[in-house]
Each structure stands twice: as structure tokens, then as C-alpha cells.
Amino acid sequence: MWGVRTTLGMATSGWSVAIDSPSKWGGAAAARWAALRADRHSLTPLLRLAEQFEAAAESHRGIEQLANCDVGLHVEIARCAENVLLSRVLEGLYDPNRAQLQYSLRREGRAANTAVEHRRIVDAIVAGDADAAQDAMLEHLAAAEASIRAIVSGTSDA
Secondary structure, three states: OOOOEEEEEEEEOOOEEOOOOOOHHHHHHHHHHHHHHOOOHHHHHHHHHHHHHHHHHHHOOOOHHHHHHHHHHHHHHHHHOOHHHHHHHHHHOOOOOHHHHHHHHOOHHHHHHHHHHHHHHHHHHHHHOOOHHHHHHHHHHHHHHHHHHHHHHOOOOO
């Protein structure tokens, strides 16, 4: 999509990772716009989803539930941005990339770190701080990418 690869798969010489994608710029834009546009009513589901992810991460309920909560939170951020096109684009990107997400969440400590990152994003949106929301989203997506790269390369970094 738009000439950017968003895949995690086996290449002939080993694993290939390319995560710089529309979900990265779209997620950052969604967080920014959500902070500028969200009203109290639209924040309720967003706060609930952040809490559900935190509870799932603390209880170690499983990768599938964590992934569902994660995708739900990101899509809800796009909905709070009041941008129907962006919301639909991001929804479409998460389905084929769910394996990447699950892969990232399998990394030791990643679910707990993701919960903290999500909370920073949501808190910035609730505070109406567009710059902080965008920065927190970019940091979150970079951390997820670093986690996948570390798993793929077999290193303990990230």
C-alpha cells in the first residue's frame, strides 16, 4: 500500500522485517487528531480499552486477547480523531499485520511495556496534548518495531 512494505516473513536468507508503514504515520496522526478532537463521551471507550489491555497484560491472558485489545485501542484512537477514512485504513492494516503484533507481544516484558506506552498515549489524548500524543504513539510504534527486530535477530536488545 502506497509503495511501503508492511510485512514480517521468511525471506530466502532468513527473516525480513519492514515495519515503517502507513500504520506508523497513520497511528501518529490519529493520536494527534484524537487529542485535538476527542470529547469526553468519545474518551470513555478509549479509557476502557486501555484498562482492558492493562488487565490482560497483568493477568497473562494470552497473546490473542492482548492483540485484540491492542488493535481495539488503536482503532478507537482513530475513531476519536473523527477521521472516518483514517479509521478504516488503520482497521484494514491491522488485520494482515496481526501476526506481527502477536509476534511482538510474545517478547518477554513487551506486554507490560506496551501497557505503559498505551497509557502515555491515552493520557496525552485525554489531556488534549496533541504533541505528546503524537510523540507517545511514535515511541510506542518504534518500541514495537524494535521488539520484533530483536526477536527476529535473536538479540536481547529492545
